Amino acid sequence: MDIVVTVKMVPDLVEELEVNAEGTDLDRSVVKLRINEFDEHALEQALLLKNQHGARVTVVALDSGEVDETLFTCLAKGADRAVKVMGDFQGGVSTHTAAAVLAQVLGGIPHELILAGVQAADDRDGQLAVLLGSALRLPHVSVVTGVEPSGDKAVTVRQEYSGGVVGELEVDLPAVLGIQAAPQTPRYAPVSKVRQMMKTAKLETIEAPAVEVGAGSIVTSLARPEAAGRAEIIEGAPEEVAARLYAILADRGLLKR
Amino acid sequence: MSADIAVVVEHLEGVLAEVSFEMLAKGRELAAAGGGMLWAVLIGHGVTRLAGELGAADGVAVVEQEALAHYTPEAYEKAAAAALQALAPRVALVASSSMGLDQAAGLSGTLGWPLCAYCKDVALTDGALTAVSQIYGGKLLATAEVPGEHAICAMLPGAAAAAAGRKSGTPPVREIPPPALDGLRVRFKRLIQPEGGDVDITREGILVSVGRGIGSQDNIAVVKELAEALGGAVSSSRPIVDQGWLPKTRQVGKSGLSVKPKLYLAVGISGAPEHIEGMRGAELIVAINTDPGAPIFDVAHYGVVSDLFDVIPALTEKVKSRA
Structure with missing residues (x-):
């Protein structure tokens, strides 16, 4: 089976996010990008299918941030091919645009199963797996937590709904799946192995095709939410804080005798 | 129009x-x-x-x-x-x-x-x-x-x-006349109800919930000790379950369970919207996080901006000694 995993670089949410002077976008000159964590699960799901049933795994990413290192890491984890789509993506692109670009790029890459992370921190105009499915006119399923082959031409997937209820669906291939979580924790690639990949492996590059995407919405303001200010912040040394919390719990009768 | x-x-x-x-x-x-x-x-x-x-x-x-x-x-x-x-x-x-x-x-x-x-x-x-x-x-x-x-x-x-x-x-x-729905490429097989775990977090009065800030699986013991001292249970945000550190039955949030305990103590949870959806109904929410800008403080009643490893052991001791 040919599996394509789309990999997206997103702002690292652990870092402080700075907004630009116009207040309409992140300050792209200081933003630190990392792989979308859900894409790591998509890759893990692909590698599990490869290990258990045999598959050829190709990772595809738009060029932005330190995507080379990310792609080499994917190779070190077990992906077979890594393709970097060259174009003007450093300032971030809408998901509609990314989907249109990737749909064309995938015309030249064998794919029976396309896996993407279910969502990304910045997909304000929708989720990639779904929009890619639409662009390619392929069936798509989001919030997937498990994929197993079902014969040669279909997969059985688990889709999570609210309250922990799970739907089991059979999906004809080719198909696009938005992966919420792989059945196991994404594997780790040791730095030495990534370095070795950087020396021995090659990233393939493709020029981004020109795409036409309808007018999306225009961000006029990007700002921190006004603190609802509900939390009363307790300050002091750990023992003082603990004493205050203890008193609050005791007041509310939450401490059993 | x-x-x-x-x-x-x-x-x-x-x-x-x-x-x-x-x-x-x-x-x-x-x-x-x-x-x-x-x-x-x-x-x-x-x-x-x-x-x-x-x-x-x-x-x-x-x-x-x-x-x-x-x-x-x-x-x-x-x-x-x-x-x-x-x-x-x-x-x-x-x-x-x-x-x-x-x-x-x-x-x-x-x-x-x-x-x-x-x-x-x-x-x-x-x-x-x-x-x-x-x-x-x-x-x-x-x-x-x-x-x-x-x-x-x-x-x-x-x-x-x-x-x-x-x-x-x-x-x-x-x-509305339905569209043609033959030759569908996605077919329903069955619905699977959530498995009951050792603990039903939707019925617990006190939840001490851990997030990414806990750092490693070993550190969950610190939180578990507090939960036990309080007579409650440990729950978590999604990344902890994705890491395999706690079972799925402990997950609070959109793709997990919705909980309404008397006390929800969020430890090292930043408060992504998917998580908040599952716990905003708690009667009392206390959040401990190192990031003063963490969205969890917007829904919490009380907040502590501090390292959880400073505060949690101190609180556990206090609760244990009932002083």
Whole structure:
């Protein structure tokens, strides 16, 4: 089976996010990008299918941030091919645009199963797996937590709904799946192995095709939410804080005798 | 240009989702602002009876077909597309839920209407649509102007009060002819109910909940000790379960369980919208996080900006000694 995993670089949410002077976008000159964590699960799901049933795994990413290192890491984890789509993506692109670009790029890459992370921190105009499915006119399923082959031409997937209820669906291939979580924790690639990949492996590059995407919405303001200010912040040394919390719990009768 | 508003109602196993009523409440506001009708779009098989709970709408557009007996992304998207093409609303509201992820972006792709995802708010002013999306893990709000005659907004659960959208009485029903649903490429197999774990976190009065800030699996012991001293249980946010550090039965949030304990002590949880959705109903929320800007402090009653490894052991000792 040919599996394509789309990999997206997103702002690292652990870092402080700075907004630009116009207040309409992140300050792209200081933003630190990392792989979308859900894409790591998509890759893990692909590698599990490869290990258990045999598959050829190709990772595809738009060029932005330190995507080379990310792609080499994917190779070190077990992906077979890594393709970097060259174009003007450093300032971030809408998901509609990314989907249109990737749909064309995938015309030249064998794919029976396309896996993407279910969502990304910045997909304000929708989720990639779904929009890619639409662009390619392929069936798509989001919030997937498990994929197993079902014969040669279909997969059985688990889709999570609210309250922990799970739907089991059979999906004809080719198909696009938005992966919420792989059945196991994404594997780790040791730095030495990534370095070795950087020396021995090659990233393939493709020029981004020109795409036409309808007018999306225009961000006029990007700002921190006004603190609802509900939390009363307790300050002091750990023992003082603990004493205050203890008193609050005791007041509310939450401490059993 | 139509000023009507359409709400794509969500239901599972014959029960309307709370977010459906929230969207009707927001839809009512938008319909009033634009002077249009409020439509509820109901998709399924044998679901027309649910129209009796949709009294907040001016009309219910029903797409009924046997192939829609169970939710599948493909069939429901086709049905919703047929309804939205027939209604041609100014704005279609879809839930930002598991099903809504499929539907909202799918409809945007199929119909070519712009989409604003993760909406906290949507407003129509003199016909102009603006949407406020909560992005970057809830850390930032993006306000956007949405051009065009039609748009789709995916509404976050909790963005509006459900009470205003909950009204009994059956509005006029308009039957929408179902689209061709043969040769579907996504087929329903079965629904799997959540497994019971050793602990049912939805029944616990006290939850000490851990997030990414805990750092490693070994550190969960620190939190477990406090939970035991308090007579409660340990729950967590999604990353902890994804890491395999706690079983799925302990996960609070959109793809986990919704909990309403007397005390929810959030430890090292930043408070992504998906998590907050599952715990905002707790009676008392206390958050401990090193990041003073963490969104969890917006829903918490009390907050401590500190390293959990300083505060938690001190509190555990205090509780144990009952001093």
